[in-house]
């Protein structure tokens with residue numbers, strides 16, 4: 344998906360500090376319209392001022408369930424990315440993906456579609472005409488310096504759903520509770536979908552080097568002393584080796600568990616680009632506007648416009664900021 348803000352701010356992202364007596368920081372979503380008169384909204388929990396990264400996860404948009412008849416569904420024309428990977432994860436609906444690597448794929452619920460932008464890629468995303476309900480998340484992973492100029496790539500993987508006592512789990516990146524994804528990542532990462540039955544508890548061994556995020560899709564999820572509501576993202580700092588998730592409600596609770604080692608590099612995000620400084624962002628934007636082959640060509644997209652123009656850059660230039668933690 345494209346960052347659809349008309350005047351996107353340039354965000355300097357770095358590891359932050361947790362809040363809350365029990366160590367759980369609740370990141371609440373903000374609503375971002377996807378554009379157009381009937382547009383669907385997405386609910387963004389990353390990045391935000393308080394926190395911009397969880398491991399290398401640097402962007403989280405939740406959407407739906409949306410009635411596609413009312414919203415018109417998703418139609419994102421070809422747009423560029425650099426320095427990141429995108430994860431499209433659906434709960435309902437189906438999206439047609441086309442990219443400048445030549446991949447033409449159907450994104451379906453419960454299936455990982457991991458696109459690596461590396462040096463540069465372009466892609467389009469359109470919900471299929473047969474879809475009545477669209478419901479999912481769009482996640483981005485920042486690439487470390489050693490990999491951010493890598494070649495374009497696209498991976499598809501369907502994790503087996505695993506039934507445990509009290510919950511159902513799909514591990515799409517990294518490993519959790521004896522399940523492991525074969526899809527390689529450039530930094531240590533975890534991505535899993537868990538559905539807790541009413542009253543269900545998941546007691547999970549986790550990597551103590553990882554920080555974690557719990558993005559709640561449906562129901563209410565308790566972690567430590569904190570209750571997370573629909574679309575909240577609960578953050579936990581690194582250090583714990585056990586994570587207990589508890590569904591206190593009377594209907595199933597579905598969530599995404601994201602994790603990773605704190606990302607050591609400072610990044611700059613603007614629109615659909617991840618770079619390291621303002622000058623790079625200017626260069627990426629110019630390359631897209633000039634139709635540079637850095638991003639390649641998306642074939643077969645038959646939408647309203649052939650490509651998304653880049654928004655104007657903010658007037659205020661990013662001031663260098665000291666990298667501090669603690």
Ligand code: MN
Pocket residue numbers: 344345346422424429466615
């Ligand atoms: Mn995109």
